[in-house]
Amino acid sequence: MPTFGIKTRQHATLELLGDMTGTLEKHQECLQKQRDAVKHRLKKLAARQSEITKKSSVIRESVIRKYQEMQTVLDEDMRITLSHLEMEERAAVSALDGLMERSCSLIQEIEQDLARLTLALDQTDTEPDTMSFFSFSEQEDMNTEDRVIDLLNRSDPSSVSLDEAKAEQILSLTNNMLLLMCSQTPIIKNLIKSYSSDVHLDPETAHPKLIISPKGDSATYTDTWQQLPDLPGRFDTTLNVISLQAFSFGRHYWEIDVTGKTYWELGVTYPNIPRKGTTEDCWLGRGAESWCVEFFDGEYTAWHGGVPHQLPFTKRFGQIGVLCSFPAGLVTFLEAEKMTSLFSFCAGTFSDCLHLALCPGHDHNGNNAKPIVICNTSSPTSDL
Template sequence: MTVITPLCHSSDTLEKHQECLKKQREAVKYRLKKLAARQSEIAKKSSVIRESIIRKYQEIQAVLDEDLRITLSHLEMEERAAISALDGLMEKNCSLIQEIEQDLARLSVTLDQTDTEPDTMVIKLDVARVVDLLNRTDPISVSLDEVKADQILSLTNNMLLLICSQTPIIKNLIKSYSSEVCLDPETAHPKLIISPKGDSATYTNTWQQLPDLPGRFDTTLNVISLQGYSFGRHYWEIDVTGKTYWELGVTYPTIPRKGTTEDCWLGRGDESWCVEFFDGEYTAWHGGVPHQLPFTRRFCQIGVLCNFPAGLVTFFEADKMTPLFSFCAGTFTDCLHLALCPGHDHNGTNSKPIVICNAQSRTSDFGLVAPQKSI
């Protein structure tokens, strides 16, 4: 006997599957809605922060403008007083000239009418009158308060120095996140020479006889820091002066280190983020995706900021803190290490080391995790 499976059983299964798919669709739609709401929330928060900062800068400018107005009004008042005083002295001199002209006219008439000698007493009085006026109208008697002016200039210069010491504000803020690191020689490719202090890596064409440790890069010219960080904000500056090729960034300790797999290169896999300088061009890398950067000038120092709360890795031109590129990872899934690649020497054009510019150590309370010697 042939048993026929009821169609209702198959229909029930399909209906359940259909209902499951509908629930999944609704869950994804709800997540999409939440993501859009979060996007809008972040945009609004960013706008509020931006407007608040703009207002503060405007308030600073208003304070400076008002102080400048008051200072100039004082100087203008003193200038007007001095000019007015000189006008008065000049008027007295003009009046005396008119009197002398009148006396000369009268004397000329008298001389024409008589041959007698003029009254010597009158002449003596005229001379005394002139001497007295000249003494009372000495230009040196009227002057600006130059000592006060010098004090104003000194105070404004001090204000300028203070402002310069506090700006760029972002530079001072980011530098406050500086964390000291040193390179782990046990991770360095055998063609890299790591300085005794662990603050520089130099390419050598000689393959050094080093232990083939599990954590050592054997193909890519990489080295990572001994220290790793799991939370907080951390900033490093790397000196790349005189180099024509380099790569630098941050990486999880799980980055592949053996063989020719592309993920061993910084930024080519999901474990690392980097900026590369090669052949005069800057490129940001993560997950194997290149981002060409619109810069042509050869920078001397590159800043790297790792921001765990925001899930950001940001690269800067360190002198003026000009942002080069920022990666948003959302949430980091592991601790991060500084990673460097000084590159080949390129026939001597890239022989200089890549150097970490360490700041005073602040790592004890800022997410430092135990050094990891290998993956």
């Protein structure tokens, strides 16, 4: 084989190896860059994780601290009150301990005298000084009797007692404090009430068997079909009425008085809720356009999208609160007095503005004549 051919193949091989080496080096460099990029992102993720953990810890500590601050005054007052009661108890127990010790000591002395007397009686009259011993015992009996009488006079159990007047005053003050706390709590009540928004019922949406008050704050069922214009927005089958005002942002709260009623529905609805005909969607909560809580035959049911949620309450509440939060996508129904949550719908992002919607219900065997009333407040609408 010619030398020239061998050299040419060697050269080609070297070039191929060089190209492969260059390619591998470029691939290596590329992988290193990708590795470094992933490492950098991993570092950023770890830093973000640490940041979130720290922020979460700060938030938790802040929440705990706020609750502790609310409890500090009561805890301190309870500590002082209990310490005074404990001192009173210790003093009374100590006094009784002293009287009991004196009683035990006297009992021991009497027991010793009895033992001596028993020993003397066991002896025969052969002892010459027996009479002098009995003379000495009689004298001791007189002394012992005086000491017993004195002890009984000084150790009357009823003479040691707690300061009942002070105890009654403490109980009275703590009861007053409890009443004050009850009048100021739950704290969340003040917060939620700050979202109160005035609304008025729109008579042009009311079913013809509903009487809307001149102020637009109540709806009452009547058996009489009123001759009203058949407007496009009027409900003609379901006993509904919605508010004149619509809300599209912020947080809003309303309280509705349902005292004495045996059937009602209330909630919020989009303006496009069906209003004509017998379709189920015309009822509050039966379609995707509205959310409601219903009270019927002593049972509470939350409705949305035609799905019922039976609620575990049997008490007939007087006032129901409705909280609507656009930032949270939340519709919450509450028992207004104690702000007990009845049911919450996590609605997500609302697709339209919302109206307050009410249904006072039909006659219901003659027991549902009272109106359903909106309890408007003077607080401004919250746009937060």
